[in-house]
Amino acid sequence: MDYLLTAPCNFGLEKTLAFEVKRAGGQDIVTRDGRIDFKGDDKVIAKANITCSTAERIGIVLARFRAVTLDEVVENCRRIPIEVFAGREDQLHVLQGHSLNSALSSVHAIQTRIRVGLIGRMQEKYKIGRLPETGTELRIDFLMLKNELTITLDTTGSSLHKRGYRAFSNAAPIKETLAAGIVDIAHIRDTDTVVDPFCGSGTILIEAAMKAAGVAPGLNRKFSAMYWKCMERRVWNEAFEEARAAVKKDCGFEAYGYDIDPEAVKLTQENAKKAGVEKYIKIQTRDIKDFHYPVSGAKIVTNPPYAERMGTSEEVREIYRTMGRVLLPRGDSSLYIITSIEDFEELFGEKANKNRKLYNGMIQCRLYSYYG
Ligand SMILES: C[S@@+](CC[C@H](N)C(=O)[O-])C[C@H]1O[C@@H](n2cnc3c(N)ncnc32)[C@H](O)[C@@H]1O
Structure with a gap:
């Protein structure tokens, strides 16, 4: 029916x-x-x-x-x-x-x-x-x-953004569904290298790795309709089976995550493990001012601090100027940066090829895309 x-x-x-x-x-x-x-x-x-x-x-x-x-x-x-x-x-x-x-x-x-x-x-x-x-x-x-x-x-039960891998998070995590959307806009493939210099609890890197490795977001959770008398359990078992079969044993995907906060680095490691994608992700404590590209042609996908949620406005603005200095000599790398800071492009030092409106919870943001 x-x-x-x-x-x-x-x-x-x-x-x-x-x-x-x-x-x-x-x-x-x-x-x-x-x-x-x-x-x-x-x-x-x-x-x-x-x-x-x-x-x-x-x-x-x-x-x-x-x-x-x-x-x-x-x-x-x-x-x-x-x-x-x-x-x-x-x-x-x-x-x-x-x-x-x-x-x-x-x-x-x-x-x-x-x-x-x-x-x-x-x-x-x-x-x-x-x-x-x-x-x-x-x-x-x-x-x-x-x-x-x-x-x-x-039919769902607890909201779909709850994948089951992020029991703990840092101060301002991005919602898993929004991170997945940005990963899709960045056209992440299983041969890509993704870098998040402000990885926090690792949401963007984990969503990217899951997409690249074919791990369905709901593979490790339950849904309300599974328990309804009118739903055949077989239908759900087959859908889970199909999703399990789609998981790639290995792929060429790589991700690098950095954050100034050692606690965030630990969190990303734990969450990536829970999501079953830890083998694809390398994480280190690093301040953005010490950033260098780990490989050429990487895709930077990141959610830096915004003044609303963390840091004071001037601190945050200085971080954006630093980002411009270290990220802009980018060769063939592409950048996807989500922020609510209105004069982002001015602080960063270059106009994006494209920007689109997205909401991070109630905060109106823009995703700035710079193509490699
Ligand atoms: C908005 S949060 C990122 C949240 C992440 N997307 C998630 O889902 O958990 C911004 C992160 O930037 C980090 N950060 C702040 N200043 C930094 C700096 N100077 N260099 C590197 N990371 C920094 C914070 O520790 C925080 O984890």
């Missing part, structure tokens, strides 16, 4: 995610701001969860309808065949959604009525007055936009 599916992502990474969804078998892909809608069956749900590196989660769109009264919300929710997914014992957890430009503005009231409608449907279908709600938890999200309510059932 084909579902309408939806996958939110970081603003600016929609194209990358659309490509990943297509590779996972998604059909009729529609790119929206900050998400991708597509169609797919159980197999696509499993593959998208396991392999999409830039999606935050994968949801099944249960219903989309117009509603301007709370009664309409309840009535429409009673028509959703929730019993297909939820067993008699299962719990429904309707999360706090959003309401924008709509007659119904109370998120709490909408949330409560969705639950009333869905629970009413289950009571009717399972012919039971009081549901035990002792089983698997199903997470329901909603968005009321211009009087149209979209109700989504989450």
